[in-house]
Amino acid sequence: IEPISMAISIGAASIITGYFSYCRFAECCPKQRPLNATALQLALEEKLFGQHLAAEVILKALTSFRNNDRPKKPLTLSLHGWAGTGKNFVSQIVAEHLHAKGLKSNFVHLFVSTLHFPHEQQITLYQDQLRKWIRGNVSACASSVFIFDEMDKLHPGVIDAIKPFLDYYEQLEGVSYGKAVFIFLSNAGGDLITQTALEFWRAGRKREDIQLKDLEPVLSVGVFNNKHSGLWRSGLIDRNLIDYFIPFLPLEYSHVKMCVRAELRARGAAVDEDVVTRVAEEMTFFPKDEKIYSDRGCKTVQSRLDIL
Numbered sequence: 279i280e281p282i283s284m285a286i287s288i289g290a291a292s293i294i295t296g297y298f299s300y301c302r303f304a305e306c307c308p309k310q311r312p313l314n315a316t317a318l319q320l321a322l323e324e325k326l327f328g329q330h331l332a333a334e335v336i337l338k339a340l341t342s343f344r345n346n347d348r349p350k351k352p353l354t355l356s357l358h359g360w361a362g363t364g365k366n367f368v369s370q371i372v373a374e375h376l377h378a379k380g381l382k383s384n385f386v387h388l389f390v391s392t393l394h395f396p397h398e399q400q401i402t403l404y405q406d407q408l409r410k411w412i413r414g415n416v417s418a419c420a421s422s423v424f425i426f427d428e429m430d431k432l433h434p435g436v437i438d439a440i441k442p443f444l445d446y447y448e449q450l451e452g453v454s455y456g457k458a459v460f461i462f463l464s465n466a467g468g469d470l471i472t473q474t475a476l477e478f479w480r481a482g483r484k485r486e487d488i489q490l491k492d493l494e495p496v497l498s499v500g501v502f503n504n505k506h507s508g509l510w511r512s513g514l515i516d517r518n519l520i521d522y523f524i525p526f527l528p529l530e531y532s533h534v535k536m537c538v539r540a541e542l543r544a545r546g547a548a549v550d551e552d553v554v555t556r557v558a559e560e561m562t563f564f565p566k567d568e569k570i571y572s573d574r575g576c577k578t579v580q581s582r583l584d585i586l
């Protein structure tokens with residue numbers, strides 16, 4: 279080997295070694311970290327209760343997105359459903375499977391409408407900041423994940439600021455957004471989802487028989503026409519830039535019990551069925567007559583366990 283090529287090889291090797299040892303201590307943006315679809319599937323099956331549609335769509339969407347080396351646009355998921363049905367919980371699972379540090383990763387960004395965009399008079403400022411923040415972060419790490427919680431409390435129009443980033447452009451001002459993931463969380467559409475779930479229940483049909491096609495079209499139209507959805511008349515829907523509208527079904531008594539058991543296990547406590555029943559019976563269920571669905575899903579399970 280000639281001395282020059284030898285020097286180049288040694289140089290390259292030390293850069294690679296240096297990079298990997300640096301990445302052992304500091305978080306590096308994963309260039310081509312493949313998605314462990316089996317682990318994601320297992321996590322969804324074991325941890326997420328009563329959401330067969332969400333589990334199926336999320337797994338499919340992420341697997342096909344990450345199997346594609348050159349996605350034409352970022353992945354955009356819009357999660358809808360009643361409070362406490364698992365939207366934030368699932369986002370956390372997804373984040374952990376895309377970046378090892380999950381929500382704590384420098385490449386996962388959580389926006390909460392009432393915290394980050396509270397004032398209606400400052401929409402233009404928020405739009406500007408949002409564009410800068412996203413452009414900066416995607417430039418630093420192409421596979422950045424952005425989660426927008428409380429979309430239903432976001433002032434109309436704010437989100438349209440990021441429309442160009444979600445569109446089919448290979449590059450915009452030198453930045454390519456195709457590998458980023460955007461997740462929108464919203465209570466909007468919860469009533470439509472409950473209505474469909476109730477219709478199935480009243481007709482004696484199984485909850486698991488509800489299919490995406492029973493809900494997705496109603497959801498996208500419902501959200502588009504709802505002034506308090508954050509996506510009211512949004513160009514994101516108009517231009518078909520949301521890849522999946524994902525319904526979260528209202529949780530039943532049996533699911534609440536599953537949440538209590540999971541919480542007990544997470545605390546390292548024994549699963550006492552008397553405790554499980556007592557917590558589940560403390561929750562309130564609707565509609566008034568049938569009392570099928572928990573009005574806060576599993577949201578207050580932890581606090582109810584604390585005071586038991």
Ligand SMILES: Nc1ncnc2c1ncn2[C@@H]1O[C@H](COP(=O)(O)OP(=O)(O)OP(=O)(O)O)[C@@H](O)[C@H]1O
Binds near residue numbers: 328
């Ligand atoms: N389907 C579910 N399966 C398992 N655990 C759940 C589920 N739904 C909720 N939980 C539990 O309840 C907690 C609260 O749920 P989560 O924050 O995900 O609700 P959400 O749908 O985001 O509600 P909100 O719309 O009010 O923000 C979760 O951290 C989790 O422990």
